Amino acid sequence: MIEKKEFYINGAWTAPAAARDHEVINPSNEEPCAVISLGDQADTDAAVAAAKRAFPAWASTPVEDRIAKVEKLRDIYKRRGEEMAQAISLEMGAPIDMASTQQVGAGSWHMDALIKAGREFHWVAPLGDHAPNDRIVHEPIGVAAMITPWNWPMNQISLKVAAGLIAGCTMVLKPSEESPLSAMLFAEMVDEAGIPAGVFNLVNGDGAGVGSQLTAHPDVDMVSFTGSSRAGKLISKSAADTLKRVSLELGGKGANLIFADADDKAVKRGVLHCMNNTGQSCNAPTRMMVERSIYDKAVETAAEVAQSVTVAAADQSGNHMGPVVNKTQFDKIQDLIQTGIDEGARLVAGGTGRPEGLNRGFFIKPTVFADVTPDMTIAREEIFGPVLSIMAFDNEEQALEMANDTVYGLTNYVQTQDPARLKRAALALRSGMVEMNGKGRGLGSPFGGMKQSGNGREGGKWGLEDFLEVKAVSGWPDEA
Ligand SMILES: NC(=O)c1ccc[n+]([C@@H]2O[C@H](COP(=O)([O-])OP(=O)(O)OC[C@H]3O[C@@H](n4cnc5c(N)ncnc54)[C@H](O)[C@@H]3O)[C@@H](O)[C@H]2O)c1
Numbered sequence: 001m002i003e004k005k006e007f008y009i010n011g012a013w014t015a016p017a018a019a020r021d022h023e024v025i026n027p028s029n030e031e032p033c034a035v036i037s038l039g040d041q042a043d044t045d046a047a048v049a050a051a052k053r054a055f056p057a058w059a060s061t062p063v064e065d066r067i068a069k070v071e072k073l074r075d076i077y078k079r080r081g082e083e084m085a086q087a088i089s090l091e092m093g094a095p096i097d098m099a100s101t102q103q104v105g106a107g108s109w110h111m112d113a114l115i116k117a118g119r120e121f122h123w124v125a126p127l128g129d130h131a132p133n134d135r136i137v138h139e140p141i142g143v144a145a146m147i148t149p150w151n152w153p154m155n156q157i158s159l160k161v162a163a164g165l166i167a168g169c170t171m172v173l174k175p176s177e178e179s180p181l182s183a184m185l186f187a188e189m190v191d192e193a194g195i196p197a198g199v200f201n202l203v204n205g206d207g208a209g210v211g212s213q214l215t216a217h218p219d220v221d222m223v224s225f226t227g228s229s230r231a232g233k234l235i236s237k238s239a240a241d242t243l244k245r246v247s248l249e250l251g252g253k254g255a256n257l258i259f260a261d262a263d264d265k266a267v268k269r270g271v272l273h274c275m276n277n278t279g280q281s282c283n284a285p286t287r288m289m290v291e292r293s294i295y296d297k298a299v300e301t302a303a304e305v306a307q308s309v310t311v312a313a314a315d316q317s318g319n320h321m322g323p324v325v326n327k328t329q330f331d332k333i334q335d336l337i338q339t340g341i342d343e344g345a346r347l348v349a350g351g352t353g354r355p356e357g358l359n360r361g362f363f364i365k366p367t368v369f370a371d372v373t374p375d376m377t378i379a380r381e382e383i384f385g386p387v388l389s390i391m392a393f394d395n396e397e398q399a400l401e402m403a404n405d406t407v408y409g410l411t412n413y414v415q416t417q418d419p420a421r422l423k424r425a426a427l428a429l430r431s432g433m434v435e436m437n438g439k440g441r442g443l444g445s446p447f448g449g450m451k452q453s454g455n456g457r458e459g460g461k462w463g464l465e466d467f468l469e470v471k472a473v474s475g476w477p478d479e480a
Helices: 041-059 063-079 081-092 096-120 153-167 180-192 207-216 229-240 266-279 292-308 327-342 396-404 419-428 460-465
Strands: 002-004 007-009 012-014 021-026 031-037 124-126 135-140 143-147 170-174 200-202 222-226 245-249 255-258 287-291 346-349 367-370 387-393 411-415 433-436 468-473
Touching: 002 180, 007 041, 007 180, 021 081, 031 081, 031 180, 041 135, 041 143, 041 170, 041 200, 041 207, 063 081, 063 096, 063 153, 063 180, 081 096, 081 153, 081 180, 096 153, 096 266, 096 460, 143 153, 143 207, 153 170, 153 180, 153 222, 153 460, 170 207, 180 200, 207 229, 222 229, 229 245, 255 266, 255 396, 266 287, 266 292, 266 387, 266 411, 287 292, 287 396, 292 346, 292 367, 292 387, 327 387, 387 396, 396 419, 411 419, 419 433
Parallel strands: 002 031, 143 170, 143 222, 170 200, 222 245, 255 287, 255 411, 287 387, 367 387, 411 433
Antiparallel strands: 007 012, 007 200, 021 031, 124 135, 135 468, 346 367
16 A cells, blocks of 8 residues: 655655545445545644745745746656556546546646746736836745636646746645645655745645645735535635635536537437546536437437447556546435436436446446426536536527526637637637537647636636736836
């Protein structure tokens, strides 16, 4: 069993102030695979103090030197990608091939984008020709607390840490207690990259402990949080007493609008996207809304695609689906599937219980419901598992209304060959992102939501701005 009980504070691996062991469970077999420590107030205080001490020197380090350190970190990360894939796969259950490509790949992709954005960013920018002696100066906010979830661990950590480093912030990372192994490996890489002591610190802990201590800490200047809307609300309240800046990336309930003229791969693509990472993605297209004239065919195709998805342990090679992360999620998803049945949705694939042949591990059947109505629980709640809800619509107006009828607003999807409709839908959907006809977003595109999906924007130049103060200066001397 892996034993990793220390925290990374002030450039050194440090024993916790008090022993509080926590077992990390391998979701593929429900057995403990590692022991870590959960920190307490003394560990949090030590990490925040180290970050505070390191801030003046790091903030005044030239930005090109900060970027050079992140480039080094990115290179080490790429070199040690296989180790990272193993850690992610073990702790949160992503199948090893998917962990190597998508999970690890997301981290280097974001670091590349942030490096590019840092180089192109106007750190000191003119206000405009009408005010030639005004400058807008961008400065790091200070000490950032970074609190991350388990579902895409390196995606989230790289977005926050690389942006914070380039911006000139110092930081304390509290990764999810479900996925600490990848985060500790990342800390080793930060150390190897020669990032100065105190700039990056890591303390493991849970939300009620280290998480809350960070969000309430008087010496933390901002909180960058990715996780559930539930925790986002608690964090906002906790940070209010010290008026910290709070950047939130929360849950979602993405709609995928499939019009009758959609390409013939649209339904299959939508189902597989929903099931990717065992449905544990905030931007998963979990509400498939289909124009009535192609509805029956779409339901049939969706059921076939879901039935073709195989399920197996995370350490097996192949393109199967792995388990969900833990028993709490397993039980919650089982309950929601049962609720879907009880409320009258038509089960066309999957259902409650484990897939055939799997008696241990948090495995869920790839599940599809048809005839879902907007008031049903499965149409409203983020399930965070491989469960798709299919609904019918009669016209564009109704489709857009149904898509926007949610407290969330993270990513919506549109499938149609009609260019005018694509543009209308892109503008009408109330979400931070709209992806159309299966085209992924480009390098450096901002990731974030509206409404209860949060207020932050991560990635590229918008990701840097989350960690920056804007200072307005007048009377700037004329350039020689
Ligand atoms: N919008 C995005 O960018 C995005 C990306 C990935 C995941 N998510 C969301 O994350 C959720 C799944 O992740 P999760 O189950 O780990 O979420 P979670 O909210 O339970 O936990 C996320 C992190 O917050 C910490 N935390 C929990 N309560 C806290 C509190 N009161 N104070 C401080 N920290 C606290 C946890 O320890 C963990 O590190 C889903 O809702 C998903 O949609 C959002």
